Amino acid sequence: xxxxxxxxxxxxxxxxxxxxxxxxxxxxxxxxxxxxxxxxxxxxxxxxxxxxxxxxxxxxxxxxxxxxxxxxxxxxxxxxxxxxxxxxxxxxxxxxxxxxxxxxxxxxxxxxxxxxxxxxxxxxxxxxxxxxxxxxxxxxxxxxxxxxxxxxxxxxxxxxxxxxxxxxxxxxxxxxxxxxxxxxxxxxxxxxxxxxxxxxxxxxxxxxxxxxxxxxxxxxxxxxxxxxxxxxxxxxxxxxxxxxxxxxxxxxxxxxxxxxxxxxxxxxxxxxxxxxxxxxxxxxxxxxxxxxxxxxxxxxxxxxxxxxxxxxxxxxxxxxxxxxxxxxxxxxxxxxxxxxxxxxxxxxxxxxxxxxxxxxxxxxxxxxxxxx
Amino acid sequence: xxxxxxxxxxxxxxxxxxxxxxxxxxxxxxxxxxxxxxxxxxxxxxxxxxxxxxxxxxxxxxxxxxxxxxxxxxxxxxxxxxxxxxxxxxxxxxxxxxxxxxxxxxxxxxxxxxxxxxxxxxxxxxxxxxxxxxxxxxxxxxxxxxxxxxxxxxxxxxxxxxxxxxxxxxxxxxxxxxxxxxxxxxxxxxxxxxxxxxxxxxxxxxxxxxxxxxxxxxxxxxxxxxxxxxxxxxxxxxxxxxxxxxxxxxxxxxxxxxxxxxxxxxxxxxxxxxxxxxxxxxxxxxxxxxxxxxxxxxxxxxxxxxxxxxxxxxxxxxxxxxxxxxxxxxxxxxxxxxxxxxxxxxxxxxxxxxxxxxxxxxxxxxxxxxxx
Numbered sequence: 001x002x003x004x005x006x007x008x009x010x011x012x013x014x015x016x017x018x019x020x021x022x023x024x025x026x027x028x029x030x031x032x033x034x035x036x037x038x039x040x041x042x043x044x045x046x047x048x049x050x051x052x053x054x055x056x057x058x059x060x061x062x063x064x065x066x067x068x069x070x071x072x073x074x075x076x077x078x079x080x081x082x083x084x085x086x087x088x089x090x091x092x093x094x095x096x097x098x099x100x101x102x103x104x105x106x107x108x109x110x111x112x113x114x115x116x117x118x119x120x121x122x123x124x125x126x127x128x129x130x131x132x133x134x135x136x137x138x139x140x141x142x143x144x145x146x147x148x149x150x151x152x153x154x155x156x157x158x159x160x161x162x163x164x165x166x167x168x169x170x171x172x173x174x175x176x177x178x179x180x181x182x183x184x185x186x187x188x189x190x191x192x193x194x195x196x197x198x199x200x201x202x203x204x205x206x207x208x209x210x211x212x213x214x215x216x217x218x219x220x221x222x223x224x225x226x227x228x229x230x231x232x233x234x235x236x237x238x239x240x241x242x243x244x245x246x247x248x249x250x251x252x253x254x255x256x257x258x259x260x261x262x263x264x265x266x267x268x269x270x271x272x273x274x275x276x277x278x279x280x281x282x283x284x285x286x287x288x289x290x291x292x293x294x295x296x297x298x299x300x301x302x303x304x305x306x307x308x309x310x311x312x313x314x315x316x317x318x319x320x321x322x323x324x325x326x327x328x329x330x331x332x333x334x335x336x337x338x339x340x341x342x343x344x345x346x347x348x349x350x351x352x353x354x355x356x357x358x359x360x361x362x363x364x365x366x367x368x369x370x371x372x
Numbered sequence: 373x374x375x376x377x378x379x380x381x382x383x384x385x386x387x388x389x390x391x392x393x394x395x396x397x398x399x400x401x402x403x404x405x406x407x408x409x410x411x412x413x414x415x416x417x418x419x420x421x422x423x424x425x426x427x428x429x430x431x432x433x434x435x436x437x438x439x440x441x442x443x444x445x446x447x448x449x450x451x452x453x454x455x456x457x458x459x460x461x462x463x464x465x466x467x468x469x470x471x472x473x474x475x476x477x478x479x480x481x482x483x484x485x486x487x488x489x490x491x492x493x494x495x496x497x498x499x500x501x502x503x504x505x506x507x508x509x510x511x512x513x514x515x516x517x518x519x520x521x522x523x524x525x526x527x528x529x530x531x532x533x534x535x536x537x538x539x540x541x542x543x544x545x546x547x548x549x550x551x552x553x554x555x556x557x558x559x560x561x562x563x564x565x566x567x568x569x570x571x572x573x574x575x576x577x578x579x580x581x582x583x584x585x586x587x588x589x590x591x592x593x594x595x596x597x598x599x600x601x602x603x604x605x606x607x608x609x610x611x612x613x614x615x616x617x618x619x620x621x622x623x624x625x626x627x628x629x630x631x632x633x634x635x636x637x638x639x640x641x642x643x644x645x646x647x648x649x650x651x652x653x654x655x656x657x658x659x660x661x662x663x664x665x666x667x668x669x670x671x672x673x674x675x676x677x678x679x680x681x682x683x684x685x686x687x688x689x690x691x692x693x694x695x696x697x698x699x700x701x702x703x704x705x706x707x708x709x710x711x712x713x714x715x716x717x718x719x720x721x722x723x724x725x726x727x728x729x730x731x732x733x734x735x736x737x738x739x740x741x742x743x744x
Contacts, residue, residue: 038693039686045420045700047677068664068689075665076685084681292440293447305419309456313448314411317440321410324696328417 004140004181004208006240012354014232014259017346020209020240022088022140023179024080025055029240030256030345032247032338033058033090033264038067039083042269043327044335046084052304052336053343055087056141058264061133062094065123066116070136078138090141090264091134093185094125096213096245099148107147109163127170135177143211143244144171146185151219157189165201172205183209183242190223192230199234210235211242212260216251228258235259249280249341253361256345257354263342268334273327275319278337280361282369284312286330291316304336305329376512376553376580378612384726386604386631389718392581392612394460394512395551396452397427401612402628402717404619404710405430405462405636410439411455414641415699416707418456424676424708425715427459428513430636433505434466437495438488442508450510462513462636463506465557466497468585468617471520479519481535499539500546507549515583515616516543518557523591529561537573544577555581555614562595564602571606582607583614584632588623600630607631621652621713625733628717629726635714640706645699647691650709652733654741656684658702663688676708677701 003023010017020027033056034041034049041049041057049057059079064070076082079089098105098114105114111126127145134142145167147160164187175182184207188194202210212231215224228243235241240261243251247265255263268278275287279299284291286298297307298315306315306329318326348357375395382389392399405428406413406421413421413429421429431451436442448454451461470477470486477486483498499517506514517539519532536559547554556579560566574582584603587596600615607613612633615623619637627635640650649656651671656663658670669679670687678687678701690698720729 038689038695040690040693040695040697043696043700045677045697046681048417063693067693068685072665072685076667076683082683082686082689084686293444295448305417309418311448311454313440313444314454314456317410317454318412321412321435321439323410323412324415324699325412325417327696328415328700 003179010350012349012352015256015349015354017349024088024140027055029261030342031056032342034335035266038063043331053339057085058090061091062097065133070133074136089139091137091139093130093143093145095146096148127167128174131171131174141181143183144168148214151189161187181208183211185211185213187214190219195227195230199231203236209240211244213244216246232259252341253358257358269331272330272334278334281364282366286315287319298333304333306333375551382722384721384724387628387721387726389721396460396512399427401633402714403428404714406707407638410435416703425711429457430462433463434469437505442505446508461511463509463511465502465515465517467518468520499542503543503546513553515555516540520586523561529566553580555583557583557585559586562591567599567602571603575608581612583616585616588618604631624713625730629730641703644702644706650706653736654738658687659691670705676705678705
């Protein structure tokens with residue numbers, strides 16, 4: 001078996017369950033990847049990540065390229081050794097971060113030139129240079145450089161798609177390591193015909209996995225889901241599908257229902273630092289005074305360290321007192337919420353009950369829930 | 373056996389090894405107590421505290437009285453349940469914090485009136501009210517209200533000592549719980565005769581343990597150690613001795629050599645948040661660029677999670693990147709440094725090698741060491 005392969009082990013309607021084999025272990029899918037932007041999932045140790053069941057972790061090429069530098073990471077033995085995460089790692093291409101720099105970058109057919117958000121220093125990414133950076137970082141799954149356009153701007157999306165496709169081909173030619181899986185990225189904004197064209201083009205290149213990029217960046221939820229439905233029948237069944245940067249509880253359910261295998265999102269850790277807890281019934285803002293005497297865990301149905309150990313009253317005290325431990329404890333809970341939801345979605349696919357699972361989830365879920 | 377008792381199990385010169393029996397377990401002494409000011413040791417979970425070998429944790433009565441309020445903690449089942457720390461807890465009396473408020477408090481013979489540092493609200497502590505607060509919090513070891521004076525001001529120390537002594541007697545009469553050990557506090561600034569008078573007075577009251585307060589508050593290290601030598605022969609052998617608020621590596625060694633059994637200090641966690649690592653050879657500022665390619669752990673001789681898992685290069689990256697995980701990882705290391713030093717001092721007492729241990733420590737230690 002090559003160091004990277006994907007087995008589809010069950011289907012339920014369009015939902016999929018599988019196993020991704022990587023050099024750092026097997027990933028049962030669907031899987032949610034916590035984001036470790038700067039080679040750390042914020043406020044959480046690798047030990048805590050393992051204990052909450054995380055398998056795949058995402059790190060950001062753009063950030064690590066700037067600091068501490070990908071050569072320095074390579075000299076430290078690569079990202080797994082550097083951040084002490086011996087399970088699989090995925091690096092993005094930096095494309096999304098660079099395009100978020102807006103007036104601090106300029107794109108041409110060959111690549112993109114940008115100013116660092118840290119010190120204004122000038123840098124350039126090409127498809128080839130990004131592959132070099134990602135090979136230095138040494139993740140199990142790496143991404144091609146793509147261009148993420150404003151989702152409603154058709155002219156820009158048409159132009160960007162040409163570059164994204166050309167860069168995908170160049171990326172494939174540039175890679176030198178055979179122990180990393182390089183994923184292509186489908187773009188096309190909210191335009192069904194562009195998304196279809198992109199899915200067909202990227203699928204034809206033979207990548208071992210395919211990402212769907214440029215979503216959850218300003219379009220409506222309905223537009224995002226419509227794009228998933230457009231690309232689903234066009235992507236090869238035997239390759240994992242990765243919905244980039246998406247990962248609220250509702251997104252996981254709706255994504256799996258539409259054939260997605262991999263998710264990543266900063267939401268759980270960012271919400272944790274903003275005092276919000278995710279649950280399958282909705283969000284709780286634990287700063288709320290209503291929780292000051294609430295003896296319950298965040299979620300009585302959750303098995304994470306935080307819910308096994310602490311009351312809402314204590315977490316609310318930490319938040320009001322400005323104690324950073326609250327970010328750690330809420331991050332553990334929020335990540336566990338998504339990791340266990342992905343686990344249960346996998347079980348529902350395997351048991352043939354995905355439709356019922358999704359219907360029950362939708363009926364119980366209120367994104368704006370703030371009370372107990 | 374009463375819920376609280378102390379056995380002295382070995383002596384080596386003036387150094388002591390013992391066991392404090394408490395309702396939440398036995399404490400081998402000498403012991404270093406991490407500080408959990410607001411019912412949390414900053415940036416560290418109770419699980420991590422257990423794993424690094426912490427036994428006794430200190431919490432601050434003043435802070436918890438103001439927020440979340442001692443009645444609220446009592447209603448949550450007391451401090452052990454509230455903060456999920458099932459090992460022994462010690463609460464101070466709030467005296468030190470109140471006297472640190474300077475122009476925001478006024479002392480009279482009966483107690484002290486002060487404005488909260490949080491919102492300016494007016495409060496009053498008396499010896500009796502503080503016992504009530506500490507009984508609500510429910511720690512295993514509680515402290516009498518005392519008055520901590522500027523250490524070089526003789527007239528103030530004489531006046532404060534009268535109040536501290538009268539308050540000690542009132543505190544003993546006020547207590548109602550028999551599952552908490554109430555410790556008296558010796559004061560007297562840097563004045564040997566006042567310290568001796570205070571040690572004799574407090575010792576005569578029959579407290580199950582005796583604290584030495586008002587040190588490490590502006591006097592020199594030599595003055596502090598001289599005061600320990602004054603009180604050592606005057607304190608009862610069969611009671612634990614607690615040096616309040618003191619706990620650098622060098623202080624632990626010099627304190628144990630002078631008969632101290634308990635220590636607490638914010639230093640390890642505060643230093644951790646300021647990027648400094650404590651070792652038995654001195655301190656390292658891990659922000660230093662010299663560490664950017666340093667593959668060693670903080671201390672090759674340390675067995676903590678941080679040293680077992682991460683390089684200096686990675687920790688330096690976290691610090692430069694502003695990642696809060698650095699505070700957690702350095703806190704774990706710094707606390708382990710003091711917990712294991714107390715453990716080894718105990719072993720040296722038991723083995724009759726304390727003098728040699730202290731001499732070797734002093735020879736290898738340079739407080740200002742900053743290089744690798």
